[in-house]
Amino acid sequence: DTGVSQDPRHKITKRGQNVTFRCDPISEHNRLYWYRQTLGQGPEFLTYFQNEAQLEKSRLLSDRFSAERPKGSFSTLEIQRTEQGDSAMYLCASSPEGFDHRMNTEAFFGQGTRLTVV
C-alpha cells in the first residue's frame, strides 16, 4: 500500500458543470476525511466518514456538494453546478482507529485534486 491515492490530480471544468473526485484511503483505515484548501490558506475540513457512515459535515459543504463512501473503502466527492469559487485543492486523508475510539490518530493525506473552474 503506497498511501492515500486521489484521482484526478488536476481538473479544469466550465462553470455549471458537475465534477467528481475519487479517494482511495490506506487499506484498513476506517476513517476518511475531505478537506479543501485555497491558495495561501490551511486546509479546511469538509466532511468525515467512519467506515461507510458520514458522521460529520462542515457548513462549507453546501447542497451542491455530496460525498459518499459506499463500501467503507474508497470515497467520492461530487460538486454539482460548479462555481468559480469552488476552485481549490481538494484533499483526502485517512487515519486508523486508535486504541481509544474517541481519539483522533495520525492522519495521512493524498496528493490532492486541483480543481479550476473557468
Next chain:
Amino acid sequence: KQEVTQIPAALSVPEGENLVLNCSFTDSAIYNLQWFRQDPGKGLTSLLLIQSSQREQTSGRLNASLDKSSGRSTLYIAASQPGDSATYLCAVSPTTSGTYKYIFGTGTRLKVLA
C-alpha cells in the same frame, strides 16, 4: 471555537541555520497536534504527531514540542537544508465529542537559501 495561528507566515534563512516555527491554539482541549510539510501544489506529508500527554517528539533533524496548557507548539529544524524549503502546517485535533477533524493553521512558508 478553536483557532490555530502560525508565526511567522514566511521565513527565509541561509543554509545550515537552526530555526523554530511557532504554532499557537486557543483551546487547550486537544487530543493531539500534528505537524505537516507541504510542497507547492502537492498534498501534505506528516512529519510528527504529538499526543496531548506528550511534551515532545523527534524525527531526525526535526523536534516538535507541545505545551498544551499555554496552547503552544514549536517545530525545531536543525541544520536547515535547501530541501527543507516548503510550507509547514500545524493542526490540532479537538476533544469535542463526536468530532475527529483536524483544525489547521495557515502555515509558515520556509525558504532555505543555498
